[in-house]
Amino acid sequence: MQVTKGLGKIEVTFNGYDMMGITEWDLWYLGMAKYVSTKSKDPSTKTGAVIVRPDNSVCSVGYNGFPRNMPDNVEHYNNRDEKYSRIIHCEMNAEMFAKEPLTGYTLYTWPFISCDRCFVHMLQAGITKFVAPTATEEQLTRWGPAFDRVRGYARDSNVTLIEVPLDLVKEENSNEQTV
Numbered sequence: 001m002q003v004t005k006g007l008g009k010i011e012v013t014f015n016g017y018d019m020m021g022i023t024e025w026d027l028w029y030l031g032m033a034k035y036v037s038t039k040s041k042d043p044s045t046k047t048g049a050v051i052v053r054p055d056n057s058v059c060s061v062g063y064n065g066f067p068r069n070m071p072d073n074v075e076h077y078n079n080r081d082e083k084y085s086r087i088i089h090c091e092m093n094a095e096m097f098a099k100e101p102l103t104g105y106t107l108y109t110w111p112f113i114s115c116d117r118c119f120v121h122m123l124q125a126g127i128t129k130f131v132a133p134t135a136t137e138e139q140l141t142r143w144g145p146a147f148d149r150v151r152g153y154a155r156d157s158n159v160t161l162i163e164v165p166l167d168l169v170k171e172e173n174s175n176e177q178t179v
Contacts, residue, residue: 025056030108030169106129107131114132133169
């Protein structure tokens with residue numbers, strides 16, 4: 001992988017694929033979405049979302065979890081039928097907490113792109129740019145068909161979908177210092 005930084009943009013060639021257009025803001029907000037995901041109580045998949053205004057300020061954040069006033073019982077998280085019936089995805093939580101129109105905003109999600117249902121909701125809300133890390137092989141095994149639908153929806157809707165190579169996200173966040 002080759003990385004060149006300058007003027008707020010990062011030009012990347014990864015495995016021969018041109019990744020131009022990934023900005024330092026994209027990496028910053030992916031890191032924030034990763035941090036937000038740590039608040040989730042879901043033992044199997046912790047997801048986080050950050051909605052960002054066109055001026056690069058944070059509008060809203062969300063993580064996957066049960067609705068307010070619904071107890072976070074471990075047995076419900078461990079029972080797939082119960083969990084899927086109750087859980088609100090990170091994107092939906094971020095949208096509900098935004099309290100402002102989202103037209104032209106960017107959605108950052110961790111640890112992968114939105115599911116097809118959340119993606120169409122975010123399109124309806126006006127989001128025009130979607131950024132997430134590339135999925136791992138394990139994630140593709142579980143959600144690959146939904147991710148393929150999302151890629152098609154992005155093309156059909158003429159919105160930007162950027163899948164950032166996971167190595168680049170890890171490399172960018174590896175400069176953390178301990179105090």
